Amino acid sequence: MRKESRIGFIGSGVMAEAMIKGMLRESVISASQIIASGPRQERGKQLAEKYGIAVTINNAEAVDQADIVVLSLKPQMLSTVLEELSGKIMKDALVLSIVAGATIEKIELGLNHKSVVRSMPNTPAQIGEGITVWTASPDVKEEQREHAKAILNALGEELFVEDEDFLDMATAVSGTGPAYVFLFLEAMVDAAVHLGFPRYMAEKLVLQTVHGSTEYIREAPDHLARLRNQVTSPGGTSAEALYYLERAGFRTAISRAIWAAYQRSISLGTGSIKKRLTEGNE
């Protein structure tokens, strides 16, 4: 990124810190080029001391002179902040949103600004191991796309998609994904404890099994069913366990869960969940 570029963060929470930390680690930008805004002075002080960045409690100050404005606040605060910043962002600036469910249209209309990148990171981004799916409005220039890519790379891997619909799908798969994985891990650990393992041993066994299995797929890519077949001997332990998982509807439960999360993501984006709640249907 150019030496004179400036990035302004609106929202200085967990994800903003992960991005700042990652960008400085990867030397995408230097601390003097970053300004972060949030309502709590103590939080700003903390970030300024830790990373040497500029901080403010005034959102307008953070976007003033910023070539890239990162929207890193909670979805509930978004409408107020869009209204507050409308007309205050530099014409040639890029707005990069990580706000879950916020559509490009909402941001463009709210800010009266055309160059918008919408992204969906996930929780492991906090340790630089996330996967972020992102898309860009037609007005985003090639150089701005490169900048967005570099910033999102600081959170782990990134995947660009042309169609914004993939953002809602990604919300259900990778965005919400860590919740499914944590539940699966918890169930395996509890099962191991049920067998008689002390919990610390159960956790070690389960975490390394999952880590090792994903690394194995990366090192020796193959169809997942073939890998599963490799560890399933006729009449063996895996065959017995897999029979029970299939009988319990494991695959269908996951498919239905992801479909439900996808539908929820769409309705959160359109605000229809709120409507349903006020209608007393939920």
Ligand SMILES: NC(=O)c1ccc[n+]([C@@H]2O[C@H](COP(=O)([O-])OP(=O)(O)OC[C@H]3O[C@@H](n4cnc5c(N)ncnc54)[C@H](OP(=O)(O)O)[C@@H]3O)[C@@H](O)[C@H]2O)c1
């Ligand atoms: N955390 C994740 O793993 C994850 C994954 C995917 C997507 N996301 C998305 O990332 C966004 C940020 O999440 P987060 O986990 O970083 O949340 P967070 O830690 O709560 O950070 C939000 C920040 O916004 C600040 N804020 C509140 N009102 C504001 C205002 N009017 N103007 C400016 N800043 C304001 C908050 O300050 P106070 O703390 O003082 O209220 C807080 O520092 C969310 O939209 C979320 O959907 C998060």
